[in-house]
Amino acid sequence: MDAFALKQSITNELINAIDVGVVVLDSDFCVEVWNQFMENHASIKPADIVGQSLFSHFPEIDEGWLRQKSVPIFNLRSPVFIIWEQRQYLFKFGANRPVTCGAHHMYQNVTMFPIIGDNGEVSRFCIMVYDVTDQALSKLGMSRLNDELKVASRIDGLTGLFNRRYWQERFEQAYKLAKRREKPSTALMLDIDHFKKVNDTYGHQAGDSVIQSLAHLIKRCVRETDLAGRYGGEEFAVILTDSAVDNAVTVAERLRRLAEHSQVEHEGQIIKFNISVGLAEFSPLCDSPMEWLERADQALYQAKQTGRNKYCVWQEQ
Template sequence: MQLDWLLQPLLTQLNTGVLVLDAQYRVVFFNQFIARRAELDLARVQGNLLEDVFADLPIAWLKRKLDSVLHLQVPAFSSWEQRQYIVKLAHLRPLSSDSQYMAQNCSMLPLTAPDGVSRYICLLIEDATDAYVYQQQLQQSVMQLEHANRTDGLTGVYNRCYWQQQLGYEIQRAGRYQHPLSLLLFDLDKFKDLNDQYGHQGGDFVLIELSRLIDSLLRDTDLFGRYGGEEFGIILPDTGMTGALQVANRICDTVARHKMLYNQQTLKATISIGVASYFDHSVDELIQRADTALYCAKRQGRNRAVAYQPELEGYLKKVK
């Protein structure tokens, strides 16, 4: 059976772009897949250089690939994951893809004419826009999950697990580069009374409102996390004790002056802060020191910031 007639209709209807170049990278042939998407007429551009036919090709990159195909007589490949597209072609999903051009997988194959001498290269271009779109959606979901995974659901600050992990990294960094580093641990004063008076929703409201307020007082590099219940921690990179104490006092004052409106009632809250500075400690040691200072701030009458000093340990023993 004679099958030669098959070739033309197949090339016309093939859902893959077929582009053939000669050894000088002049366009010899392309099928309808490419003609329609690039709005080109083969008869008008046949024999022209590849880069003159298709606009904005990554030509240096492409020629390196084509050179290897010609000289080694082996195929070369390009994946949309590494280079989203080679030839600017329209795709059929203009609504669901954020890219104007078709994502492409491309195989570049060596061809030899029946004369056994003339070399050609065939580029097969497949539409990978679907895969590209799914990949974008997947990446977005992963980003959302990563965000959820490090965020405290109620207040929007970092959750304890992520925050403590970051404290570990910051301690390593401070140790390696001999940078200062300080830690604030704070606790809402008489939070139980607040809950009793306004209900747990009132308590939650105060936690959310104060988290937002305190966050607005911090630098981008500071790390604010919820340690548990009404206790929070703030990591202050590149900050020594003097600076940390200033920050702590500013937070304390701002919170004390801040009026919150809840169910037509004006609420006020105060916090107590323990401040500790890093000096070759482990994560646990640093948290322990800030906690000791926090405990002293509570003992000394609340609504204040107290810096950790070794003498506080003795104070702690006496009151116990």
Template structure:
């Protein structure tokens, strides 16, 4: 018996839509669902009979319908395909990630293509959405980005104190110097070091000295703002850039750091170690010819503090 040709065509189309490993959704201009393939059924637990001729947004309220309608508009009006990659929006349909339990993904990452489907009259009455599962690719790229961020952080941060290292701090200092030459906003620089730090190392050992450096670094972090740029300049010397801050106001910050350090007792190997710091402050001046002059100004103020009984804050003239 001959098989009806239309029935045979329907059969192979059904097999095709069911076997391909991508989601296929066909929508009309009202965004009612006309085709819902096996991939979509498997990941949504919605069978075609449930969603056929129903509005897509009723079943997936997480889809921003205004945004999606704007994205699909060129496919309807210009007969132009539309592409949405996971970096722009992680997913269109919130499907669970069916990866092993060790996967870090909470959902399926998706790339989306919206194709226009022209009728015999040449008018686009429907569009086809193709949903690609790109979770493996996305996780790989995100892991690489995370690794690069960690490496970048390692290159910027002093491993002992958690503040910026000298190389990165100096880069920021040069940029701030140039910015101040273009701007009228005042900025200031703090230079500080630990009083009699060599004695700490000689008396209690270098591990104790490292603990002192860690504590001072943590105090500086707590006492400064997110916009301030604090770094370990070298050895027991620290430097802090305070953008858009008059030098007179910085005295308050410097005194706060000094008092916190003075009140702090570092405990190492059951030994209490008392420490103090000396601080020099220099405000930015437009007659500085280079950033080194600004640094020298703060360094001279620090030198004055150390030569006048230490544990002091000196503001450069």
């Protein structure tokens, strides 16, 4: 074996031994080199693809995109990098991971670089394919976990509505928006009448079931653009955006009637409950978000003092 043949043999062995995909394409995107990694994952032998167009074997590759992507290789002799965050894969290979990994395909980082001939021209280029599935899944898993933690930090675990802390943050934003806009918004404060009696008679788990039932009714009555949250215990707060108090009382009365006709079953017992509601339309005279909410709370107190199972609207004294 002469020196050139020996060198070529060693090169081929190295190309096939590395755990990276190696593909060499000519300027027409016909395959010249197809290493063992590519054979294993594509189930295509070199003899079946060398000399043929890459696109005829991989129709999922956008030909126009890849040709445009390779322009700097030929014109500028510059390498091109494609990371999985931009495009999850170039070649659609199986994940080659345990069933429990959750990936349906191999995530890939790809490097494409020019091969300069003896004449100084670039007539072919090399594609190197790196399997980064583990890294991608780890990053995606962390991202999903962060999203779940973010949701958990905002949502009340019992009712599925916003918790008080996050509701308060959003409420302050709603207050600032109401001050800038001319459209009205109305705050509602509501709670369950004689809730202590429910807990004392049926137990705290039954009380939780009643709270959940009311939260479900609130979800039915408000829009996605409204802001509803559990303010504390059996008390709830709602901001009806772009709703004057004349329209908001319709929502309040509907909530009151739904609650009045609801039945909560707990351990074979039927529990009925009523609610009281206080409403206050936003006024530019409110110097703070809490002053606006305090008006709704004062209206709620009036509803409690004048018989319960009703709504009251805050009136300027």
